[in-house]
Structures are given as C-alpha cells and as structure tokens.
Amino acid sequence: MIEEWYDNRVAAALDRVNPLDTRLPADWEDVIVRAGRTERPARRRRRLVVLAAAGGTLLALVPALAFTSVIPSVTDWLSSPPAAPSSLQSFADLDRQAPAGMAPDVIAAEARRLMTLRRSTGSDAHLVIAPTRSGGFCYEITAVPSVGCDAHREIAFGPGLAADNLSSGPAVIFGSVLMSEASNVRIRTGNGERRTVPLTRVSSPIDASFFLAELSMPTTFPISVDLLDGDGLTLVTKTIPAPPSP
Numbered sequence: 001m002i003e004e005w006y007d008n009r010v011a012a013a014l015d016r017v018n019p020l021d022t023r024l025p026a027d028w029e030d031v032i033v034r035a036g037r038t039e040r041p042a043r044r045r046r047r048l049v050v051l052a053a054a055g056g057t058l059l060a061l062v063p064a065l066a067f068t069s070v071i072p073s074v075t076d077w078l079s080s081p082p083a084a085p086s087s088l089q090s091f092a093d094l095d096r097q098a099p100a101g102m103a104p105d106v107i108a109a110e111a112r113r114l115m116t117l118r119r120s121t122g123s124d125a126h127l128v129i130a131p132t133r134s135g136g137f138c139y140e141i142t143a144v145p146s147v148g149c150d151a152h153r154e155i156a157f158g159p160g161l162a163a164d165n166l167s168s169g170p171a172v173i174f175g176s177v178l179m180s181e182a183s184n185v186r187i188r189t190g191n192g193e194r195r196t197v198p199l200t201r202v203s204s205p206i207d208a209s210f211f212l213a214e215l216s217m218p219t220t221f222p223i224s225v226d227l228l229d230g231d232g233l234t235l236v237t238k239t240i241p242a243p244p245s246p
Contacts, residue, residue: 075114077203083111083140087128090140090147104151106130106138114202117212119143120170127174127212131205137176141212144172150208153178159185159225159238161215170216173240175225177209183230185211190220196228 083091091108098104111130119125125143132138138149146162159175173187177199188194199209221242227235 075201075203077112077206080112080114080202083113083128083130084142087111087113087126087140087142090128090145091130091138094138094147094149104136104138104149105133106149106151107133111140115200115210115212117172117214119172119214120216125172125212125214127210129202129206129210135205137206137208139174139176139210141172141174146172146174150176150178153208157182157227157236157238159240161223161240170214172212173215173223173225174212175210177211177227179227179235181229182209182227182235184228184232186226186228186234187213187215188224188226190222193219 088108088111091106091111094106095103095108108130111128113126113128115127117125117127123143125141128140128142130138132149132151134152136149136151136153138147138151140147141162144162144164146160148160150158155176156178157175158177159173161171161173163171175185177185182199184196184198186194186196195213197211197213199211201209221240223240224237225240226237229235
C-alpha cells in the first residue's frame with residue numbers, strides 16, 4: 001500500500017505567519033508538521049507529498065541514499081514537451097478530489113514535462129509541472145508517483161522525499177525553489193554522505209527552480225538539504241527527519 005499524505009494548506013499557512021528569513025543560521029531546527037491521512041480510489045492510488053514551508057515545515061515520507069544523474073531538459077516553458085495523458089489526469093484529480101477549500105485550481109491542460117531522472121531501476125522519473133490560476137504551480141513526480149502544489153507561490157524552498165514503499169527504495173528527493181539567487185542544493189545524510197545537485201530554472205509562467213535526485217535505502221536520518229547560492233554559500237537549510245514508525 002502506498003501511504004498518502006496531504007498538507008499543502010498547512011505549509012502555506014505557516015509561510016504566511018512565519019516568512020522565510022534567509023539570514024538565519026544554516027542549521028536552524030525545522031518544525032515538523034504531519035497532516036492527516038487521506039484515502040484515494042483504488043483505481044489510481046497516488047501520494048500527495050508536501051513541500052517544506054518557511055517555518056521549517058516538512059513531511060518526510062521515506063529513507064534513502066545513492067544518487068543517479070539528472071538529465072537536464074530545456075528550461076523554457078513553451079519549448080518543453082506537453083505532459084502525458086496520465087499526468088493530465090493526475091492534475092485534474094487534484095481539484096476534483098481535494099477537500100473542501102483546498103483545491104489548487106490547477107490548469108491541468110497546460111501541464112508540461114520539465115525534467116527527467118534516470119533511475120537505478122532502469123525507468124525514468126519525470127518532473128511534470130502545471131500552472132495554477134493563482135500564479136503558482138502543481139507538480140507530479142512520475143514513477144514514484146507523487147503530486148503536490150505551491151498553488152499561491154508561498155513556499156520559498158520546498159524539499160520533499162517520496163517512494164512507493166517506506167521500507168525499500170529507491171526513493172526520489174526533489175524540491176522547488178522561488179529564490180532567484182539560489183543555484184544548487186547540497187544533500188547531507190546522517191551518516192556523513194553528501195551530494196550537490198544543480199537547480200533547473202523554469203521560465204514564466206512557472207518562474208521557479210527545481211531539483212531531482214535518486215536516493216537508495218537504507219540511510220541514516222536526518223537528511224539535511226542546504227540551498228546554496230552561486231558562491232556556494234548556504235541560504236537556508238531544511239531537514240528531513242526519520243519517517244514515522246509503522
């Protein structure tokens with residue numbers, strides 16, 4: 001069974017009351033908020049993975065480590081290929097299946113494929129993005145699968161972690177960034193392993209940066225994700241804690 005979570009509303013609310021301060025020390029402690037569990041129709045089960053909000057909000061779903069390379073795609077929105085029908089359906093489901101007052105108002109028909117991650121399993125995971133009517137975006141990580149939103153552009157730095165199974169890999173670590181000065185992310189595990197992953201900037205109407213990397217299990221938690229500027233200086237750090245015990 002794929003575990004499913006939904007807390008984009010909580011993440012956005014925390015960003016409004018506690019805006020991101022990039023002057024904070026790199027290792028400031030994150031406040032963890034876990035949302036309620038929701039059930040999806042058995043026909044097409046998927047996990048809604050939440051991005052981290054400014055106050056340090058993060059929902060960690062899976063363990064990991066061991067990276068494969070990202071195949072960069074074009075960053076121009078209009079030149080990117082349209083999303084597959086299955087992704088269009090995923091985005092349409094976000095509005096139709098969302099709890100009252102939480103629909104992201106995503107423009108599913110405009111979804112495009114922006115990045116591709118070559119996985120150790122031999123399959124590819126794609127980052128697919130669709131704009132929302134309020135100026136934000138929703139995303140899907142195919143092959144895991146995971147979907148989520150920053151519908152109102154309120155999450156300055158939102159790393160997340162997802163996998164089909166909490167007890168086996170590989171997992172995918174991913175994230176979105178609104179800060180224009182950011183260039184890379186550095187991923188650090190509790191056992192001292194680290195990797196720097198470049199951000200891919202997506203042009204208007206998305207106007208945000210994204211990253212993807214594969215993580216194999218097991219690894220030692222917590223996992224820290226540092227957002228770096230072009231000089232390698234840490235802008236802010238978010239921490240992925242160990243997942244809840246079964």
